[in-house]
Amino acid sequence: xxxxxxxKMSIIALxxxxxxxxxxxxxxxxxxxxxxxxxxxxxxxxRFFEARESARELTDIQGKxxxxxxxxxxLARYVPVKKSIFAEKPIYDEAAMEELSRxxxxxxxxxxxxxxxxxxxxLKSEEMRLASTVDMLSPWEGLDVPLQELKxxxxxxxxxxxxxxxxxxxxxxxxxxxxxxxxIEVISTDRELAYVLLLYRKSLEQEVSEIxxxxxxxxxxxxxxxxxxSHVIAMAAEKAGEFQAARQSVADRxxxxxxxxxxxxxxxxxxxxxxxxxxxxxxxxNTRETFYMEGWVAGPDADKVKKAVLKKIPEAHxxxxxxxxxxxxxxxxxxxxxxxxxxxxxxxxxxxxxKDFDPNILxxxxxxxxxxxxxxxxxxxxxLTLLGFWVLKTVKPKGILKKLFGLxxxxxxxxxxxxxxxxxxxxxxIVVRPIWMNPLEDPMSLLVFSFALGIIQIYVGLGAxxxxxxxxxxxxxxxxxxxxxxxxxxxxIMFAYPPLAGAAKVLSIxxxxxxxxTQGRSKKNIFGKLSSGLLSLYSVTGYLSDxxxxxxxxxxxxxxxxxxxxxxxxxxxxxxxxxxxxxxxxALVVGHIFNIAINALGAYVxxxxxxxxxxxxxxxxxxxxxxxxxxxxxxxxxxxxxxxI
Amino acid sequence: MLELKFALTQGQFLSxxxxxxxxxxxxxGSAIGxxxxxxxxxxxxxxxxGKFGQTLLLQALPGTQGIYGLLTGFVIxxxxxxxxxxxxxxxxxxGLLIFAAAMPIAFVGLMSAIYQGKASAAGMGIxxxxxxxxxxxxTYAAMVETYAVLALLASILMIFxxxx
Numbered sequence: 001x002x003x004x005x006x007x008k009m010s011i012i013a014l015x016x017x018x019x020x021x022x023x024x025x026x027x028x029x030x031x032x033x034x035x036x037x038x039x040x041x042x043x044x045x046x047r048f049f050e051a052r053e054s055a056r057e058l059t060d061i062q063g064k065x066x067x068x069x070x071x072x073x074x075l076a077r078y079v080p081v082k083k084s085i086f087a088e089k090p091i092y093d094e095a096a097m098e099e100l101s102r103x104x105x106x107x108x109x110x111x112x113x114x115x116x117x118x119x120x121x122x123l124k125s126e127e128m129r130l131a132s133t134v135d136m137l138s139p140w141e142g143l144d145v146p147l148q149e150l151k152x153x154x155x156x157x158x159x160x161x162x163x164x165x166x167x168x169x170x171x172x173x174x175x176x177x178x179x180x181x182x183x184i185e186v187i188s189t190d191r192e193l194a195y196v197l198l199l200y201r202k203s204l205e206q207e208v209s210e211i212x213x214x215x216x217x218x219x220x221x222x223x224x225x226x227x228x229x230s231h232v233i234a235m236a237a238e239k240a241g242e243f244q245a246a247r248q249s250v251a252d253r254x255x256x257x258x259x260x261x262x263x264x265x266x267x268x269x270x271x272x273x274x275x276x277x278x279x280x281x282x283x284x285x286n287t288r289e290t291f292y293m294e295g296w297v298a299g300p301d302a303d304k305v306k307k308a309v310l311k312k313i314p315e316a317h318x319x320x321x322x323x324x325x326x327x328x329x330x331x332x333x334x335x336x337x338x339x340x341x342x343x344x345x346x347x348x349x350x351x352x353x354x355k356d357f358d359p360n361i362l363x364x365x366x367x368x369x370x371x372x373x374x375x376x377x378x379x380x381x382x383x384l385t386l387l388g389f390w391v392l393k394t395v396k397p398k399g400i401l402k403k404l405f406g407l408x409x410x411x412x413x414x415x416x417x418x419x420x421x422x423x424x425x426x427x428x429x430i431v432v433r434p435i436w437m438n439p440l441e442d443p444m445s446l447l448v449f450s451f452a453l454g455i456i457q458i459y460v461g462l463g464a465x466x467x468x469x470x471x472x473x474x475x476x477x478x479x480x481x482x483x484x485x486x487x488x489x490x491x492x493i494m495f496a497y498p499p500l501a502g503a504a505k506v507l508s509i510x511x512x513x514x515x516x517x518t519q520g521r522s523k524k525n526i527f528g529k530l531s532s533g534l535l536s537l538y539s540v541t542g543y544l545s546d547x548x549x550x551x552x553x554x555x556x557x558x559x560x561x562x563x564x565x566x567x568x569x570x571x572x573x574x575x576x577x578x579x580x581x582x583x584x585x586x587a588l589v590v591g592h593i594f595n596i597a598i599n600a601l602g603a604y605v606x607x608x609x610x611x612x613x614x615x616x617x618x619x620x621x622x623x624x625x626x627x628x629x630x631x632x633x634x635x636x637x638x639x640x641x642x643x644x645i
Numbered sequence: 646m647l648e649l650k651f652a653l654t655q656g657q658f659l660s661x662x663x664x665x666x667x668x669x670x671x672x673x674g675s676a677i678g679x680x681x682x683x684x685x686x687x688x689x690x691x692x693x694x695g696k697f698g699q700t701l702l703l704q705a706l707p708g709t710q711g712i713y714g715l716l717t718g719f720v721i722x723x724x725x726x727x728x729x730x731x732x733x734x735x736x737x738x739x740g741l742l743i744f745a746a747a748m749p750i751a752f753v754g755l756m757s758a759i760y761q762g763k764a765s766a767a768g769m770g771i772x773x774x775x776x777x778x779x780x781x782x783x784t785y786a787a788m789v790e791t792y793a794v795l796a797l798l799a800s801i802l803m804i805f806x807x808x809x
Binding site for chain 1: 702705706708709712713715716719720723728780781783784787788790791794795797798801802805
């Protein structure tokens, strides 16, 4: 089990069969395509890779994909998509999808969506223009002269403009005195400005402009529109109604069009699938009649893949070989059904690298125990298990979601177990005698138990590191770096139990002395050796903090229990009459759901951390790359796929 | 005046003060932390509304300190009998002990929630650019929470250990 051998598959076949091949691999979903354009060095090879022709086709498909995406987004603005993630996807076969993609009706929907969008944009810009006109004219509403007539004559100048409202009277007086043949009429005033219409005889230009300049006059250009300002404003209000109607008609039409959403989704999936194929087709090396491609296949799948391909295309030449040292080989894991969901935890850290072995069996055991203890409520365990199980059975999620819900199911079982041990059934809602003990009454014992679990995991970590060293032929490293630490730590732990103090002293001193003597072995001179040896003892603090870190198991378990108690206590306060009982039930349900959610998240996060920091820190390097097979990726539909193995 | 001085040295008052501070400070911390993370989350969701669920998960992380504070406050309230309705007689010394026991989660909760909020906000960048690496962002934020968990443990163990 664990890490599976990966083979490199090389294929030479006739070029006319190429698209058949690619389609086949996509349907099989067991091959990771190697882009040999990246792995083959040198310019000489470039002539084997076609660029232009297929690139144009790909751009074309992606353009269509963009159109469909646009139409879906546009329609979703008017008719929101209401689809639960648990809804089942409709099943299609490829021929039906292909036919739908050529449907005239569908493309007319897309075109109409574009049209509606253009119309909306037009509406928006006109509306903005109108709004700014109204804004400008609103202080002039009291002006009862049509705007087109507001022009200077031969002798008389007419200008609209602003004055600071405080200086209006002053300007009026000045004009009366220095330029009697003039007139200023205030149309409206606001806090700062007075909007005025100014008339004067043109021969008085000089005097008037002097007065104006001293009093911060500024001229206003009124828009060139027909009619009085009040008339224009009324018209605009009327227009706003029209805009509203136009908008409504767009919305209505969009609602009608969104009946085609399912078709759009199917075609979206179709083009997505096709563009994936085209991308892969572009990676092959070609001669006039043949093509060459490479891919990664998990060892156990190799024969099945070969057989499936040869059945369809007998004249292909397929060779499997072991990867070379330079190859970037993906990691394929194969684990027992119980362990599989926990692969998610390791993968999120980093898949196993070249020097690692698959840690998932170890991770699964510890994670299972820790997750359950951190929630430790039998009622919550039942809820989590049922939830996970129900989703796995009805929705049948794939990939990481499948693992996640598997994790929830298994975590729920563990939670149930520990809840029964500690007597938590929805907190203290149902009082059941704990099988083992009540952590609220005796937290110290559980604290010690948590530390013990931590010590076990740290020892397993040391063991794993030793195993890695031995497998790599470094037996001495295993003895010095892990064995001696194991001895020293064992001695230190035994001090906790006084009758063993004698043995504890011997073990600790032996371990410590061994470490001082060996940890500096890579240093050249004797002082370097000794000082590094002595310094290495400082790592004891690291081990101490590692162990203490496991106290979170107790803390999170207590937190779940106490929050559940808070929920129960508060809910029970409500239950003094009929309405109260209903409220109490609501409070109980909401409160416990909240508690489950927050503590499941906490248990997930903190169990992961114990693996990542305390456990993986001892032996695991990671840095591998997850196997990423070429598959059909559909978002809205499920493809009928008889090739899948 | 004398009466006030008397009340202030009452064990009941001191215990309740501890409970109040645990809820108060840890709650303030969580409010700030969740707020910081929420601001960053809103930015990410402006670009891609589909990331609401992921960002909400990250935003929720600094919220736990407030819960830990409430939890500690609740344990104290139960200890001194305020929830049942009959407040127990508590000596000044016991009151001070309970007060002291509430301090770890009160202060560590306050500070760790704020810094966890900042770590969560930084994690929003991961969600924006590489949503598949969300778990790493969560782990960074969870590293901060460790100290709140330890403080909670210390507070609760202390409260359990005090005999009144």
